Amino acid sequence: MHEILVISGKGGTGKTSLTAAFAHISSNAVLCDLDVDAPDLHLILRPELSDQVPFIAGAEARIRPDQCEGCGTCADMCRFQAIRADGSVFAVDPIRCEGCRVCVRFCPADAIDFVPKQCGHWSLSETRFGPLAHAQLYPGEENSGKLVAHLRHEAKKLAESKGISVLLSDGPPGIGCPVISAVSGTGLAVIVTEPTPSGMHDLRRVVELCKHFNVATAVIINKSDLNSIMAAKIRSFCEDSGLPLLAELPHDTVFVDALVQGLAITEFSDGHTSREVRRAWGKMLNLLAVKAAA
Numbered sequence: 001m002h003e004i005l006v007i008s009g010k011g012g013t014g015k016t017s018l019t020a021a022f023a024h025i026s027s028n029a030v031l032c033d034l035d036v037d038a039p040d041l042h043l044i045l046r047p048e049l050s051d052q053v054p055f056i057a058g059a060e061a062r063i064r065p066d067q068c069e070g071c072g073t074c075a076d077m078c079r080f081q082a083i084r085a086d087g088s089v090f091a092v093d094p095i096r097c098e099g100c101r102v103c104v105r106f107c108p109a110d111a112i113d114f115v116p117k118q119c120g121h122w123s124l125s126e127t128r129f130g131p132l133a134h135a136q137l138y139p140g141e142e143n144s145g146k147l148v149a150h151l152r153h154e155a156k157k158l159a160e161s162k163g164i165s166v167l168l169s170d171g172p173p174g175i176g177c178p179v180i181s182a183v184s185g186t187g188l189a190v191i192v193t194e195p196t197p198s199g200m201h202d203l204r205r206v207v208e209l210c211k212h213f214n215v216a217t218a219v220i221i222n223k224s225d226l227n228s229i230m231a232a233k234i235r236s237f238c239e240d241s242g243l244p245l246l247a248e249l250p251h252d253t254v255f256v257d258a259l260v261q262g263l264a265i266t267e268f269s270d271g272h273t274s275r276e277v278r279r280a281w282g283k284m285l286n287l288l289a290v291k292a293a294a
Helices: 015-026 073-077 102-106 144-162 177-183 197-212 228-241 254-260 272-293
Strands: 002-008 030-033 053-063 083-086 089-092 112-127 130-137 166-173 188-193 217-221 245-248
Touching: 002 015, 002 177, 002 197, 002 272, 015 166, 015 254, 015 272, 030 144, 053 089, 053 102, 053 144, 073 083, 073 102, 102 112, 112 144, 130 144, 144 166, 144 177, 166 177, 177 197, 188 197, 188 272, 197 217, 197 228, 217 228, 217 272, 228 245, 245 272, 254 272
Parallel strands: 002 166, 002 188, 030 130, 030 166, 188 217, 217 245
Antiparallel strands: 053 112, 083 089, 112 130
């Protein structure tokens, strides 16, 4: 199976718009939105939503009020200030609770349960471009890396069951835990960057991350005509680092025009930028074919 991951060092580079275009071009791929903290691929793909499956990760403390003696030991020992007085007894604030289990361990009345916590949900849905695995982590929750790993696993299972050989994922931005979970073991990471100092800085960080996990990497410069000097520096960096440069896309309002219509750019227009995106997809498949033959 060929697994392609589209990532960026920061948000706003056009990563999701390009992923949607690649999904349109591919015509036979399982799609996956791995940006579980702030997913937005569905805005273009408009999936027929299926049942949401709870994502359980970690646990949280819950005080049984009928057994609480009101001694306050739990509140005194909680370093996260997650336990508050509730009349003559105490209660846990689920937003503040970090699941450390100290209150459970030291409650003299044994009145605190430690229960599994739902941190979000995930779904397998259908779109006009093919099946989509997507998820939503609840605000403020942790374990985004675990949810990303689970979503990749479910997407691969779905691809195998349908006999589909390409898994195309819209990855999370940055280089944190969810990105590490998305990158490790993937077939090709396509980094979308911009010709700005921050774009160059973030590109270097993501390239180092991919190199650490021995993941094949390629680059797309979006809005390349906004700063020709920085675009040239990124081009030189790619040449010096042996990174394939798949495309240098212009700053084109067609991306916004397509998004307003809920369409991928390649659906909306067959102009210069769309043709460049199609050529980039072809180069990506060639890179995967060479890798598979090696």
